[in-house]
């Protein structure tokens with residue numbers, strides 16, 4: 175079990191988004207399977223995000239957080255069951271309209287591998303994140319994983 179002490183040893187993302195293992199206590203709102211990329215994902219949302227999803231509050235309020243954790247895949251077993259492989263990365267989107275004005279109010283971060291190394295060579299790495307989210311899901315305040323039945 176990771177602790178706040180452990181979290182503090184993880185270097186924050188260059189755009190200022192800190193790592194926090196607290197997402198493991200949140201609600202799982204979605205799972206996805208990226209067939210071509212060979213990875214499995216679990217998506218967690220904090221209370222503010224869950225409430226906003228339930229009430230259809232878009233854009234999402236400050237304090238809303240959504241996290242996607244990504245694992246590789248093992249080969250299918252004799253029954254055809256595919257289980258997760260190694261942990262690959264964890265990706266954060268944290269809403270703060272003032273702080274992250276350049277990226278539609280979302281603070282993006284990705285922490286790679288078991289060492290949770292912050293992704294990005296400069297603080298501008300987050301523009302590539304928002305560019306794709308902006309292109310594909312502008313109607314959902316740039317969030318893909320919104321359960322279709324959420325009550």
Ligand code: HEC
Pocket residue numbers: 206207208215217240241242265266267282283284293299300302303304306307316317318319320
């Ligand atoms: C080429 C397009 C693309 C880029 C670039 C991209 N994403 Fe995403 N992102 C997606 C798609 C598609 C999903 C939904 C599929 C899934 O969750 O497996 C997603 C989902 C997410 C989620 C879960 C919340 C949601 O929107 O459903 C987070 C968090 C996230 N991305 C963070 C990031 C971060 C951080 C970066 C930059 C380091 C990034 N993304 C770059 C396409 C992209």
